[in-house]
Amino acid sequence: MNQYSDFAFIYDELMNDVDYDKWVLYIEEIIKKKEAKVKNILELACGTGNLTIPLTIKNYDIAGIDISYDMLNVAREKAYEKGIELVLLQQDIAELDFDVENLDCVLCACDGFNYLTYDDEIENCFSKVYELLKKDGLFIFDISSYYKLSTILGNNTFAENRENISYMWQNYFDDTENLIDMELAFFVRDENGKFDRFTETHQQRAYTELEIKNFLKNAGFSDIDVFADFTFDTPKENSERLFFVCKK
Numbered sequence: 001m002n003q004y005s006d007f008a009f010i011y012d013e014l015m016n017d018v019d020y021d022k023w024v025l026y027i028e029e030i031i032k033k034k035e036a037k038v039k040n041i042l043e044l045a046c047g048t049g050n051l052t053i054p055l056t057i058k059n060y061d062i063a064g065i066d067i068s069y070d071m072l073n074v075a076r077e078k079a080y081e082k083g084i085e086l087v088l089l090q091q092d093i094a095e096l097d098f099d100v101e102n103l104d105c106v107l108c109a110c111d112g113f114n115y116l117t118y119d120d121e122i123e124n125c126f127s128k129v130y131e132l133l134k135k136d137g138l139f140i141f142d143i144s145s146y147y148k149l150s151t152i153l154g155n156n157t158f159a160e161n162r163e164n165i166s167y168m169w170q171n172y173f174d175d176t177e178n179l180i181d182m183e184l185a186f187f188v189r190d191e192n193g194k195f196d197r198f199t200e201t202h203q204q205r206a207y208t209e210l211e212i213k214n215f216l217k218n219a220g221f222s223d224i225d226v227f228a229d230f231t232f233d234t235p236k237e238n239s240e241r242l243f244f245v246c247k248k
């Protein structure tokens with residue numbers, strides 16, 4: 001599947017409405033609430049480093065993993081411009097291969113786990129995370145909720161026409177497999193003012209809160225909190241982003 005290749009170079013511009021500073025503060029509030037001591041973090045599906053870079057600036061020792069060569073290159077370039085060195089690895093988190101153990105925290109932000117569409121992929125990843133964490137280590141991640149993928153995004157078309165980038169985003173939700181196929185067509189203005197078109201197809205799985213909790217329990221986690229939409233409230237039927245916080 002063609003994912004996060006050319007899209008990598010316009011990802012940050014299209015995500016400019018996402019408040020990553022607020023995201024970082026929320027992660028730090030979670031760490032405080034759980035009374036955890038966190039210095040080192042392994043970030044899964046770190047993308048262009050939108051959390052990796054500010055967390056590094058805040059003095060966390062962080063390593064990022066992503067499957068996309070291009071997303072990691074954008075992260076590297078951004079870090080270089082800020083005079084920061086990042087530890088970045090290109091890997092499929094379904095086959096996570098990391099050998100530094102006793103980690104304080106494993107993080108995965110903004111839908112990374114929705115991209116694991118098979119049970120055994122998410123099972124392998126959660127088990128490996130459990131193995132890598134120190135006792136009392138924190139596993140913090142969010143997913144797009146079943147409601148968001150099935151009802152808000154599912155079987156809907158979105159389009160935006162900006163000055164230099166336009167896109168069409170068509171989604172098809174399969175409620176037998178709980179999979180959403182997203183067909184994205186981008187039009188990006190080049191230096192001569194002409195628009196180049198490219199397409200990507202993304203697939204995500206819509207997980208229920210219960211499914212994720214069961215995968216976590218099977219991996220060994222017992223202390224599991226679920227919060228909705230950057231709050232500390234329990235999710236409602238129409239919550240769009242579910243944050244899972246687990247202590248080993």
Ligand SMILES: C[S@@+](CC[C@H](N)C(=O)[O-])C[C@H]1O[C@@H](n2cnc3c(N)ncnc32)[C@H](O)[C@@H]1O
Binds near residue numbers: 044
């Ligand atoms: C929506 S982006 C989020 C990126 C970043 N965490 C952020 O908050 O901006 C999802 C990321 O998941 C990565 N990804 C998808 N499937 C993956 C896999 N199997 N292994 C590792 N990374 C994956 C993509 O390459 C992409 O960078």
